[in-house]
Amino acid sequence: MNHSLTAAITFAGTVLGGVVAHLVPSDLGHQRSGLRTPVLPDVARHAIDLRTVVLKRVGLGRGSWNLLNAALEATDDVPPQPRI
Numbered sequence: 001m002n003h004s005l006t007a008a009i010t011f012a013g014t015v016l017g018g019v020v021a022h023l024v025p026s027d028l029g030h031q032r033s034g035l036r037t038p039v040l041p042d043v044a045r046h047a048i049d050l051r052t053v054v055l056k057r058v059g060l061g062r063g064s065w066n067l068l069n070a071a072l073e074a075t076d077d078v079p080p081q082p083r084i
Helices: 003-023 027-036 039-074
Strands: none
Touching: none
């Protein structure tokens, strides 16, 4: 088996196990979910903040590349491409 298939099967099993554990009611499950519930809004807020930061950084990067491309197009002297 290749590694990506193994990783995909492991991930799918983890997700399926989490869904089943969430759906099967038990006293221990109710205690644990009661402990997790107040944390969920904090996690959601942090995820939204992270998304906002990433989108701002992507916009900054795009603006920088556009400015660099415009500056290079404005000059006729284009530096040679580096060889790899």
